[in-house]
Amino acid sequence: MDDGTKQTVAKIPLLTTRAGPRDGDKWVERLKEEYMALIRYVEINKQSDNDWFTIESNPLGTRWQGKCWYIYNFKKYEFDLEFDMPITYPETAPEVAIPELEGKTEKMYRGGKICLTVHFKPLWARNVPHFGIAHALALGLAPWLAAEVPHLVDNNMIKHKEDK
Template identity: 60%
Template sequence: METWDPNTKLTLTQIPLLTMKAGPRDGAAWMQRLKEEYKASIAYTGMNKSNDNDWFRISTANPKETRWTGKCWYVHNLLKYELDLQFDMLVTYLSTAPEIELPELDGNS
């Protein structure tokens, strides 16, 4: 953190820390981790909205809360580009980061 700029440090101090080390196959511990993830996501989204920097919405797409879907957007030259997004929390989550997919851009780059 020593090399991070002051704005990044300030942002991180306003987001609750995640302390539970659990993944989807950890049962009750996973549910506790999800609560922490929700709190952090809500805090981050709230900060973005208050700074007029709102750029995504996500929600769970299955009962185990391992698949997430939503929308993300970008405004360029007063045009808003909105894309679907999706990702899965792999059973190896924490060791393996989720891969965010933008299906509409698949094969276009």
């Protein structure tokens, strides 16, 4: 993890409620914390001119979707993102998926779920219940995009919309 990432993550509020989608009122409390952390993360990104995703959930906070993008060689590559909250959340991190990239990289599972097992999952496990969705995006999806999008572009696995 580079210093910039560490500094950004240090500014994202840590969560305290240990609750998942099956925990009723405690889940509602956890969702409030999740939204506050996401709002803060978006503010941090906008302040540093590093806006790179949008996200929203269904009314229950169990299904999330949005867009993420990465700029490479002055071109913006945009993708749909989605994930369901695991029933064992927050002990289990959400598995972020970019379905349109399924099968284009080895660092992905069935359904377009990005591979975070080696680096991110141990970090998540050490930080339960303090890490949330904002942390998964900052420490999981952002580095994955930074590593994979240039590789996919350079190997002609994806093309910019203007080049299609």
